[in-house]
Amino acid sequence: MPEDQGGHDPWRQEAVQMQKDDPELTISQIAARLNKPVKTVKSALANARKKEALAKSEKGSQGYSKEGRNDNDKANLLPYQIAPIPGKGLGLVATRKICRGELIVQEKPVLTASGGLVGFALKQLQTQFDQLSSSVQDEIMVLYDKHAPDGVGKTLSGVFSTNALPQGVGSPDAALCLVISRANHSCISNAYHGWVDGRERLYCDTDIESGEEICTNYIQWHRTTIQRQDALQAQFGFLCGCPACMEEETLRKKHDAIRCQIGELDEAIPELAFSPSKAVALVEKVLGLYEQLGRPVPHAAEQRHCYDAFQLQSGMLPASPSRYIQARTLPGTGLEAVPRAHGMKTETLLPLWLQHQG
Ligand SMILES: C[S@@+](CC[C@H](N)C(=O)[O-])C[C@H]1O[C@@H](n2cnc3c(N)ncnc32)[C@H](O)[C@@H]1O
Numbered sequence: 226m227p228e229d230q231g232g233h234d235p236w237r238q239e240a241v242q243m244q245k246d247d248p249e250l251t252i253s254q255i256a257a258r259l260n261k262p263v264k265t266v267k268s269a270l271a272n273a274r275k276k277e278a279l280a281k282s283e284k285g286s287q288g289y290s291k292e293g294r295n296d297n298d299k300a301n302l303l304p305y306q307i308a309p310i311p312g313k314g315l316g317l318v319a320t321r322k323i324c325r326g327e328l329i330v331q332e333k334p335v336l337t338a339s340g341g342l343v344g345f346a347l348k349q350l351q352t353q354f355d356q357l358s359s360s361v362q363d364e365i366m367v368l369y370d371k372h373a374p375d376g377v378g379k380t381l382s383g384v385f386s387t388n389a390l391p392q393g394v395g396s397p398d399a400a401l402c403l404v405i406s407r408a409n410h411s412c413i414s415n416a417y418h419g420w421v422d423g424r425e426r427l428y429c430d431t432d433i434e435s436g437e438e439i440c441t442n443y444i445q446w447h448r449t450t451i452q453r454q455d456a457l458q459a460q461f462g463f464l465c466g467c468p469a470c471m472e473e474e475t476l477r478k479k480h481d482a483i484r485c486q487i488g489e490l491d492e493a494i495p496e497l498a499f500s501p502s503k504a505v506a507l508v509e510k511v512l513g514l515y516e517q518l519g520r521p522v523p524h525a526a527e528q529r530h531c532y533d534a535f536q537l538q539s540g541m542l543p544a545s546p547s548r549y550i551q552a553r554t555l556p557g558t559g560l561e562a563v564p565r566a567h568g569m570k571t572e573t574l575l576p577l578w579l580q581h582q583g
Pocket residue numbers: 312313314315316368369371387388406407408409410411461462463464465466467
């Protein structure tokens with residue numbers, strides 16, 4: 226049996242364990258520690274991931290239990306599993322409670338392409354694909370292709386355009402990841418993406434209970450139900466039936482209006498960079514509007530708006546408006562360390578900001 230095609234050598238388990246213990250370790254570092262070729266280790270890890278995903282989805286199809294697991298299992302479990310979701314194909318399901326702000330998974334992309342999700346260079350993509358091991362190629366081609374809903378006639382470009390994500394907000398470059406690709410959409414998503422050091426990250430946006438589906442938001446959030454549904458149908462070919470889309474009409478209209486208002490204020494805040502007190506008042510208003518939606522303020526939104534408040538009040542504005550808009554969406558700005566309970570008055574914010582800066 227070729228070295229990268231399976232087998233039970235102990236080093237394979239050791240490689241998997243090393244990656245689990247320290248997700249920041251690169252394959253080259255693992256290979257160096259095990260004294261194995263990088264290609265062999267890469268292939269062994271991909272095989273192990275595939276087996277794990279398969280075992281999990283088989284478990285899911287045999288009847289996934291919403292009750293969660295006992296405490297002994299919890300320590301060894303990934304916080305998610307890939308499982309069938311009625312009406313949506315496969316999806317990600319929490320295997321335990323996941324807390325707001327927690328990192329759910331971080332992945333190195335298997336394919337990247339410049340030129341965005343639509344205009345990416347197919348040749349560039351195909352060249353990268355051809356250089357991957359056959360097991361990783363298989364893992365890519367089992368992902369969903371929106372142009373081949375019954376799985377017949379899938380293409381690499383179809384799989385890529387269905388699943389790839391921008392490398393950070395507004396980036397023209399796209400990346401394809403094997404696990405994060407399985408996250409389905411909800412207009413009241415409980416998870417969000419971040420791009421850090423060449424890796425795609427999935428974070429928890431609002432607390433997720435064990436057995437609950439982990440969903441991201443595929444489209445612009447600040448839109449009415451009809452606008453969201455039209456966009457999802459056109460771009461991804463499905464009709465959204467999430468709890469926000471299914472709300473009773475009066476409530477739905479009220480929430481649609483709040484979403485649009487948040488969108489307008491969100492755009493107005495960076496424009497007010499040189500009137501900090503007005504801008505901070507808007508930040509407070511936005512956070513209040515989120516609360517009127519009847520659920521906790523999502524973690525990503527709160528981080529972004531607290532970042533606004535800090536930058537505006539401390540006068541530490543990035544050089545240009547576009548830099549500023551980019552910076553406010555970066556995950557891990559550390560501002561979550563500053564509780565909103567402190568209020569947003571300059572005299573409270575400034576010392577906290579300085580403390581935060583070390
Ligand atoms: C990135 S994939 C998500 C994972 C996919 N369900 C799978 O089986 O691999 C996007 C596709 O998932 C399906 N999908 C995502 N969210 C959905 C939802 N809320 N309702 C129905 N289908 C959904 C759509 O077919 C969409 O084109």
